[in-house]
Amino acid sequence: MLRRSTESHSGGEVVVAEGDRVDMTPVVLAPRKRSSNFRTIAVLVVLAGAVGLLLSQGLFKNLNYFVTVDEALAQKHHYGTTTLRLEGVVQKGTITRTATGASFVIDGSKSQRVSVSVSGTPPQLFQANIPVVVVGHFISATSLHFTGNQILVKHSANYIASHPNRVKAKNGSVR
Amino acid sequence: MNKVTQRLLGPLTLLSLVGTVFLGLWVTPKATMHDGGGDLVRMLYVHPALAWVALYVSFGTTTIASALYLWKRTRSATMDRVAYCAMEVSVLFIALTLVTGSIWGRPTWGVWWAWDARLTSTAILLVLALGYLALRRANDDPETRARRSAVYGILVALNVPIIHFAVTWWKSLHQNATVLTVSGKVSVHGSMLWTLLLSFIAFTLWYFWLLRARYRLEVRSDDARQSHLAAAVAERQREGA
Numbered sequence: 001m002l003r004r005s006t007e008s009h010s011g012g013e014v015v016v017a018e019g020d021r022v023d024m025t026p027v028v029l030a031p032r033k034r035s036s037n038f039r040t041i042a043v044l045v046v047l048a049g050a051v052g053l054l055l056s057q058g059l060f061k062n063l064n065y066f067v068t069v070d071e072a073l074a075q076k077h078h079y080g081t082t083t084l085r086l087e088g089v090v091q092k093g094t095i096t097r098t099a100t101g102a103s104f105v106i107d108g109s110k111s112q113r114v115s116v117s118v119s120g121t122p123p124q125l126f127q128a129n130i131p132v133v134v135v136g137h138f139i140s141a142t143s144l145h146f147t148g149n150q151i152l153v154k155h156s157a158n159y160i161a162s163h164p165n166r167v168k169a170k171n172g173s174v175r
Numbered sequence: 176m177n178k179v180t181q182r183l184l185g186p187l188t189l190l191s192l193v194g195t196v197f198l199g200l201w202v203t204p205k206a207t208m209h210d211g212g213g214d215l216v217r218m219l220y221v222h223p224a225l226a227w228v229a230l231y232v233s234f235g236t237t238t239i240a241s242a243l244y245l246w247k248r249t250r251s252a253t254m255d256r257v258a259y260c261a262m263e264v265s266v267l268f269i270a271l272t273l274v275t276g277s278i279w280g281r282p283t284w285g286v287w288w289a290w291d292a293r294l295t296s297t298a299i300l301l302v303l304a305l306g307y308l309a310l311r312r313a314n315d316d317p318e319t320r321a322r323r324s325a326v327y328g329i330l331v332a333l334n335v336p337i338i339h340f341a342v343t344w345w346k347s348l349h350q351n352a353t354v355l356t357v358s359g360k361v362s363v364h365g366s367m368l369w370t371l372l373l374s375f376i377a378f379t380l381w382y383f384w385l386l387r388a389r390y391r392l393e394v395r396s397d398d399a400r401q402s403h404l405a406a407a408v409a410e411r412q413r414e415g416a
Contacts, residue, residue, distance in 0.1 A: 039313035047306040058295040123285030
């Protein structure tokens with residue numbers, strides 16, 4: 001008489017014999033190759049979906065993360081009052097803190113200027129003579145005033161040591 | 176790797192990491208607020224080195240090992256294991272790169288995350304690296320698994336040059352390269368530069384230490400699987416005797 005084990009191993013049932021009779025019938029394995037292929041395709045489909053989403057919603061929409069002042073003014077009729085990320089260098093002496101945020105002027109490389117008013121707290125590194133990206137829109141299709149709700153500081157790849165012990169001489173040189 | 180190198184790897188890793196932390200936190204000066212953001216410059220000794228390991232060292236290891244596996248003359252289980260273990264360590268380093276970049280980005284840019292080309296392509300690399308690990312688990316047959324993983328490992332490496340050049344090909348919020356510049360000019364002051372270079376060495380050593388540990392674990396896992404299989408076969412033979 002044969003007793004059938006409740007355990008299974010490697011996809012097939014193990015048959016244990018009692019007494020002298022031994023069941024040596026080859027174990028039929030599950031079709032693993034097909035299930036592996038199915039799982040591989042499933043993984044690739046999920047991956048393609050995730051990467052496709054990141055590409056379509058993230059990368060392709062933001063290949064060029066911002067529009068420079070020069071580009072925005074050159075194609076002003078195109079941008080109109082649509083929301084965009086405008087990049088320019090904050091002009092020295094133009095920053096004014098307001099009740100809701102800050103206002104300042106940004107320059108393009110061709111000395112073209114745009115006055116900006118932004119609501120919200122500027123980032124820690126916000127200051128004059130640095131490039132910033134402002135998220136917002138021109139108040140009208142012909143205006144040079146840009147209103148925004150976010151400032152992003154565009155940091156350079158320069159790292160210059162601060163020397164608090166050094167003092168400025170009367171002639172302006174640093175000692 | 177010879178025995179002396181293996182013995183020295185751990186202590187050298189620890190020493191260089193401690194040296195980086197010490198120089199980075201106590202010896203190097205603050206940067207100017209305009210060029211470096213004061214104390215924020217100390218992130219310079221962590222984030223670029225992590226990115227270096229994640230993109231070039233670790234992913235490079237997987238790509239080379241995958242290519243060597245696909246080439247018949249150098250095909251071996253060792254190459255497959257190295258590629259797999261390097262990819263696992265890659266996932267860690269890519270994730271750390273994104274996390275430290277986010278921590279640095281918040282006070283510098285003003286946001287935790289921006290959908291710019293450099294950041295998004297790095298996030299895609301993380302997804303692709305996780306996909307590699309999922310793909311391996313999907314395949315039961317060792318040879319099929321190794322072959323498919325090797326092909327996939329080489330294909331996803333095409334994303335690395337896109338990440339590298341994203342800041343020069345497109346207008347990106349992320350800064351341009353600090354060290355691996357096209358012109359070869361590095362704009363980092365004195366002791367800050369030396370600490371930056373030490374951090375590159377420290378994190379690279381840490382990577383190799385992790386890779387070696389993961390590789391040894393993989394070899395032992397394979398050995399354990401083989402011995403379990405042999406024991407199961409022996410047991411069945413005894414049952415049939």
